[in-house]
Amino acid sequence: MSARIDHVVTSGVFSLDGQDFDVDNNVWLVGDDTEVLVVDAAHDAAAIREGIAERRVVAIVCTHAHNDHIDAAGDLADATGAPVLLHPEDRMLWDVVHPDREPAPLADGDVLEVAGTSLRVMHTPGHSPGGVCLYAPDLGVVLSGDTLFHGGPGATGRSFSDFPTILDSIRERLLTLPPDTRVLTGHGDETTIGAEASSYDDWVARGH
Numbered sequence: 001m002s003a004r005i006d007h008v009v010t011s012g013v014f015s016l017d018g019q020d021f022d023v024d025n026n027v028w029l030v031g032d033d034t035e036v037l038v039v040d041a042a043h044d045a046a047a048i049r050e051g052i053a054e055r056r057v058v059a060i061v062c063t064h065a066h067n068d069h070i071d072a073a074g075d076l077a078d079a080t081g082a083p084v085l086l087h088p089e090d091r092m093l094w095d096v097v098h099p100d101r102e103p104a105p106l107a108d109g110d111v112l113e114v115a116g117t118s119l120r121v122m123h124t125p126g127h128s129p130g131g132v133c134l135y136a137p138d139l140g141v142v143l144s145g146d147t148l149f150h151g152g153p154g155a156t157g158r159s160f161s162d163f164p165t166i167l168d169s170i171r172e173r174l175l176t177l178p179p180d181t182r183v184l185t186g187h188g189d190e191t192t193i194g195a196e197a198s199s200y201d202d203w204v205a206r207g208h
Helices: 046-053 073-080 088-097 163-174 193-197 200-206
Strands: 004-016 019-029 035-039 056-059 084-086 111-114 118-121 132-136 141-145 182-185
Touching: 004 046, 019 046, 019 182, 035 046, 035 111, 046 073, 056 073, 056 111, 073 084, 084 088, 118 163, 163 193, 163 200
Parallel strands: 035 056, 056 084, 141 182
Antiparallel strands: 004 019, 019 035, 111 118, 118 132, 132 141
8 A cells, every 4th residue: 555645733822932823734644554664743633543543653853843733742652652753953942841851962954764655854954953854756745844944934933943044945956846736735735846946036135
């Protein structure tokens, strides 16, 4: 059975720099009927477990460590026994939410295997220092976290973020993928690499 991607939307609060925002998050479940990889355990471990059903969880991958992407990771790890994977450069954000829990490290170029499908880890800093995207060429998909959205780059007007850096990440790591690659984002609607590439110069000119 070939791998598929299931989608769970959860709701909660994103908190950073003393501000709180109500947000809906996309949780992506990559796998088959037997095993699954969870990408971004956001807000509601019970809702994510319902999407997982009886499948074995290979790992819980964090595209970055803003609280809205990791706040259910601890409960989900305890319930499933799966490791939590995070790029070490986001550890300072992780420790705010889970100070007593040690995530396993993710590195650029790592390859994660689930249900006969490979996902390549691409370090894409800018929205946060340790932000990553996961590219699954067999599925024609990149899971972009908060690096790239339908309509532009992820926000960079907060602590530990940088607009020129996220532009570099998108140009060098994402826009080099095939144009028809589906971009499954951390929030909101999906898009494609080709649809976003045409707007890159506009983002540069915008300057934020």
